[in-house]
Amino acid sequence: MISVRNLCKDFGAHKVLRGINYEIGQGEKIVIIGPSGSGKSTFLRCLNLLETPTSGQIFFEGTEITGKGVDINKIRQQMGMVFQHFNLFPHLSIMDNLILAPVELKLMTKEEAKEEALRLLDIVGLREKADSYPGQLSGGQKQRIAIVRSLALKPKMMLFDEPTSALDPEMVGEVLEVMKNLAEDGMTMAVVTHEMGFAKEVGTKVLFMDEGVILEEGTPEEIFGDPKQDRTKEFLSKVLI
Amino acid sequence: MTEWWNDLVAKFVLDFVEKERWRYITNGVVVTLQVTAASLLMGLVIGILVAIVRTSHDQIGKKNLHGFSGFLIRVLNAICSIYLTVIRGTPMMVQLMIMYFVILASSTNKFLVAFLSFGINSGAYIAEIMRSGIMSIDKGQMEAGRSLGLGYAKTMQKIIMPQAIKNVLPALVNEMITLLKETSICGTIGLNELTRGGDIIRGVTYDAMLPLLVVAAIYLAIVMFFTWIMGLLERRLRESDIR
Ligand SMILES: Nc1ncnc2c1ncn2[C@@H]1O[C@H](COP(=O)(O)OP(=O)(O)OP(=O)(O)O)[C@@H](O)[C@H]1O
Ligand SMILES: [Mg+2]
Numbered sequence A: 001m002i003s004v005r006n007l008c009k010d011f012g013a014h015k016v017l018r019g020i021n022y023e024i025g026q027g028e029k030i031v032i033i034g035p036s037g038s039g040k041s042t043f044l045r046c047l048n049l050l051e052t053p054t055s056g057q058i059f060f061e062g063t064e065i066t067g068k069g070v071d072i073n074k075i076r077q078q079m080g081m082v083f084q085h086f087n088l089f090p091h092l093s094i095m096d097n098l099i100l101a102p103v104e105l106k107l108m109t110k111e112e113a114k115e116e117a118l119r120l121l122d123i124v125g126l127r128e129k130a131d132s133y134p135g136q137l138s139g140g141q142k143q144r145i146a147i148v149r150s151l152a153l154k155p156k157m158m159l160f161d162e163p164t165s166a167l168d169p170e171m172v173g174e175v176l177e178v179m180k181n182l183a184e185d186g187m188t189m190a191v192v193t194h195e196m197g198f199a200k201e202v203g204t205k206v207l208f209m210d211e212g213v214i215l216e217e218g219t220p221e222e223i224f225g226d227p228k229q230d231r232t233k234e235f236l237s238k239v240l241i
Numbered sequence B: 001m002t003e004w005w006n007d008l009v010a011k012f013v014l015d016f017v018e019k020e021r022w023r024y025i026t027n028g029v030v031v032t033l034q035v036t037a038a039s040l041l042m043g044l045v046i047g048i049l050v051a052i053v054r055t056s057h058d059q060i061g062k063k064n065l066h067g068f069s070g071f072l073i074r075v076l077n078a079i080c081s082i083y084l085t086v087i088r089g090t091p092m093m094v095q096l097m098i099m100y101f102v103i104l105a106s107s108t109n110k111f112l113v114a115f116l117s118f119g120i121n122s123g124a125y126i127a128e129i130m131r132s133g134i135m136s137i138d139k140g141q142m143e144a145g146r147s148l149g150l151g152y153a154k155t156m157q158k159i160i161m162p163q164a165i166k167n168v169l170p171a172l173v174n175e176m177i178t179l180l181k182e183t184s185i186c187g188t189i190g191l192n193e194l195t196r197g198g199d200i201i202r203g204v205t206y207d208a209m210l211p212l213l214v215v216a217a218i219y220l221a222i223v224m225f226f227t228w229i230m231g232l233l234e235r236r237l238r239e240s241d242i243r
Helices: A040-047 A072-077 A094-104 A110-123 A139-151 A169-184 A196-202 A220-225 A230-239 B002-020 B022-060 B067-089 B092-103 B110-135 B139-147 B152-189 B194-205 B209-242
Strands: A002-011 A014-024 A029-033 A055-060 A079-082 A157-161 A188-192 A205-210 A213-218
Touching (some): A002 A040, A014 A213, A029 A040, A040 A157, A072 A079, A072 B139, A079 B139, A094 A110, A110 A139, A139 A157, A139 A169, A169 A188, A169 A196, A205 A220, A205 A230, A213 A220, A213 A230, B002 B022, B002 B209, B022 B110, B022 B152, B067 B110, B092 B152, B110 B152, B152 B209, B194 B209
Parallel strands (some): A029 A188, A029 A205, A157 A188
Antiparallel strands (some): A205 A213
């Protein structure tokens, strides 16, 4: 579904990504772990070109999205992204947050979009919040809304950048629950997270990133049970106390 | 005491009642408000456009500005920078006179001269207000909009600008108050606005005190009215932030 070739990203003199090669297949759930500053967010943000790669290629369903003349807005519609800080639109009601993109992009009429939004709100159990504003919601509720806001475009793939890191502990579960259901429905997912339980349970592959490269990859059993690299062992020993 | 009072009443009658001289004041208020409103509208249009050019130039970043659109943005940004520097670096009075005696020397429409001068002038200040408003919006908002497949312009229009304008509403009301007071210099080009109205009465009756006090009181009343509106606005905005 997505194929990354020799992806590099510099911020000035700082080489943040130093040659990433990876393929994500249809229906896979990739969990990306690694120390702070290792380039996890940058990698994810390159996938939908929120960051412009310095060099390298990214193919999405066979199209080179790093090439010239691609309509990146079209590609992004098919790749939902969920942020650590939710980034809901505070001036719009929950309903308007959900229907803004589908209606503006002329993918649905307003009525269709509203119907779809209510269906999605039902799935995350937040139908009664349709007319509320983001400021009236708890963190966990906001993140669930942010997830369905992306789903309203019926994306083929979802990117999650530490979706539970800004949440109070008691709200982490409700968001992971939504993500697990999404995974069970067959969504292709790439998730940066520190939730190792989630990684073990849902991940089909775990990538350990360090200093801008994928240092080690494997199934959750391989990475958590029998890590090969010293850096991976060291990292895991710190997070799996 | 009574003598003083009778004197004052006589002056009042002479200044405002005789020959319907109060009309200089009322007509002047109308002209002042018209110039202010028209200039503010023009200033808003210029200000929003300039602010968008400047912020998009800064946000896109130097090395991503290639191709024709990159070239266009650079040219527009340069024009905007010159505009801001010149307008904010020269006195309003001089700008007004240049417009009247040089650029529009052939025009006899003083309202047009005043409205263009003040519109162009306030545009520069509103641009900076709008720019600070746009920059006050968390960059996650732009990223969220773009990640949903919305284009830069659409995201600006639907997500960034509504929040930015809301954030700077009090500053915009302030700009309007400044504008209102500044239009008092339009008398120099012979536009019959409020200040000139009072001045004409003084010239005829040789009484300076009453016309000037009345003029000052009217400016003060209008400004206090808008300050009150601004207070209401700020309270509403604070409430809606909690919501
Ligand atoms: N826009 C930017 N400009 C300059 N440097 C940046 C920018 N974005 C990220 N960086 C730098 O790139 C490096 C990698 O950042 P990145 O956010 O990808 O790390 P991360 O693995 O997601 O870390 P964390 O776990 O803290 O989120 C960091 O050193 C960061 O300071
Ligand atoms: Mg990160």
